[in-house]
Amino acid sequence: MIFIIALLTGVSIVIAMVQNAKLADYIGIKQCSVMNYVTGLTTVTFVFIILGESFEFIPKLSTTHALAYFGGLMGIIVVTTSTVIIRKLSIIAATMLMYAGQLMMGIVIDYLRGIDLSIGKIFGCILIIAGVYFNTLVDQRLAKIPRVDNTSLPLDL
Amino acid sequence: MYKLLAMFSGMTVAIMILSNGLLVESIGDTPALLFIHITGLIGVLLLFYTSKGYWTTLKGIPFFYLLGGVTGVVSVYFTNLAFLSIGATVTLMLSLVGRIVTSTIIDHYGFMGMKKYPFVPLKLLGLALISIGALFLIMF
Numbered sequence: 001m002i003f004i005i006a007l008l009t010g011v012s013i014v015i016a017m018v019q020n021a022k023l024a025d026y027i028g029i030k031q032c033s034v035m036n037y038v039t040g041l042t043t044v045t046f047v048f049i050i051l052g053e054s055f056e057f058i059p060k061l062s063t064t065h066a067l068a069y070f071g072g073l074m075g076i077i078v079v080t081t082s083t084v085i086i087r088k089l090s091i092i093a094a095t096m097l098m099y100a101g102q103l104m105m106g107i108v109i110d111y112l113r114g115i116d117l118s119i120g121k122i123f124g125c126i127l128i129i130a131g132v133y134f135n136t137l138v139d140q141r142l143a144k145i146p147r148v149d150n151t152s153l154p155l156d157l
Numbered sequence: 158m159y160k161l162l163a164m165f166s167g168m169t170v171a172i173m174i175l176s177n178g179l180l181v182e183s184i185g186d187t188p189a190l191l192f193i194h195i196t197g198l199i200g201v202l203l204l205f206y207t208s209k210g211y212w213t214t215l216k217g218i219p220f221f222y223l224l225g226g227v228t229g230v231v232s233v234y235f236t237n238l239a240f241l242s243i244g245a246t247v248t249l250m251l252s253l254v255g256r257i258v259t260s261t262i263i264d265h266y267g268f269m270g271m272k273k274y275p276f277v278p279l280k281l282l283g284l285a286l287i288s289i290g291a292l293f294l295i296m297f
Contacts, residue, residue, distance in 0.1 A: 006239035006248045010255025012232035018269055019225035025270075026218045030210035032225075033201050040226030041194040047230075048187050057188035068179035072197035074169050076204065079229075081166035088159040090274040092260040096287050097160055099253070101167025102174075103294045109175055120297025127290025132160075135283030139274050 014095055020083045033080045090139060093132050100128040186237060190230065222269075246295055253291050257284065 024032040086094045107121050180189040204210075215223065239248040261284070267273035 002239060002242045003247075003251060005235050006243060006251035007255040009232055009235040009239060009248065010252035010257075011259045012228050012235060013252075014256055014259040014263065016225045016228035016232060018263060018271060019222050019228060021271070022222040022269055023218065023225060026222070027213040027215070028210070030205050030208060031213060034198075034205050034210075035215075035223060036226040036229070037194060037198040037201050038226065039224055040230050041191075041198050043227045043230040044187070044190045044194050047234075048191050051187055053185075053187050053191075057184035057192075060184050061192070064183040065179045067176045068183060069176075069196065071173050071177035071180055072193040072195070073200045074173040074176065075193060075197045076201050077169045078166055078173060081162055081169070085159050085163045085166060089163065090260075090264050091271065092257065092264055092274075092284075092287075093160070094163050095256050095260050097163035098167035098170065099256070099291070101164030102170045103167075104164070105168035105171035109171060118297045120293050124290040124293030124297070127286050127293060129290075131283040131286030131288075131290060133283075134286065135280050138277065138279050138283065142275060142277065 014091060017082050017086045017095070018091065020079065021086045024083050024087065029080060029083055032083055033076060036079050037076075090136070093136055096128055096132050100125045100132075190233065249295050250292075253295075257287065 020032055020036060023035060027035070082094070082098065085098075089097075103121060104125050107117065107125075111117055177189065177193060180192065183189075184192070236248065236252070239251070261276060261280075263269070263271055264274040265276040
């Protein structure tokens, strides 16, 4: 069961991006980002109430590392940019390039915190980018070949 | 260009995870999510008004498309659950499998009116490179 949930984390990330992309088709990217936070906040508020969480966390905020305050704002960049790219690239290219970017920055963060650079991770990023690039080339080739569209056959044969 | 933007977006995810992680450590899961969404909503509204955004009616939009924010929150809770019981490595790996499979299926069939990028056997080569690369990222 928990393995299915782990799988679903990946599935849900992709579905959320597609939902936002479709919504942006109707109302534009700016309002789409706003909507994303409105529905998200509504959901979290429900969970907060159902779990019976208390507001005792508020005083703790003053002792929290300053960087912790900016996650929500960085989320805006993430939601907005991911909505832009998923409408321009194939979904696999968009999600995998995001993943590679995330891991590259992860390497930088590790490095800044004094954790050694890992050649394996850098090699992994290069492989992902190569794979995405290769499949993009395949897509460009496919787009040039005129395809026979079966659905356009007349029905009264 | 959009490919670079995709990588930039991913880089922002990494910093976001770092700062959200700090917040969770300090005040706990759900309060952190609440704080993140409140600050995010304030920020996004400021941005909306300063960039002269205008409101469009939500009438006629399929309800499911409005729920991207909900799916995002569900995703966070799933991730927390999985991290706690099977650990980071297995979670990351399975999450990646989920991402690759879902992306490939939606690309191929063009579900939800997305542009179709048909799957052809040749693409297995690219997917293999991506998967091996991802394994390297997780294992090292």
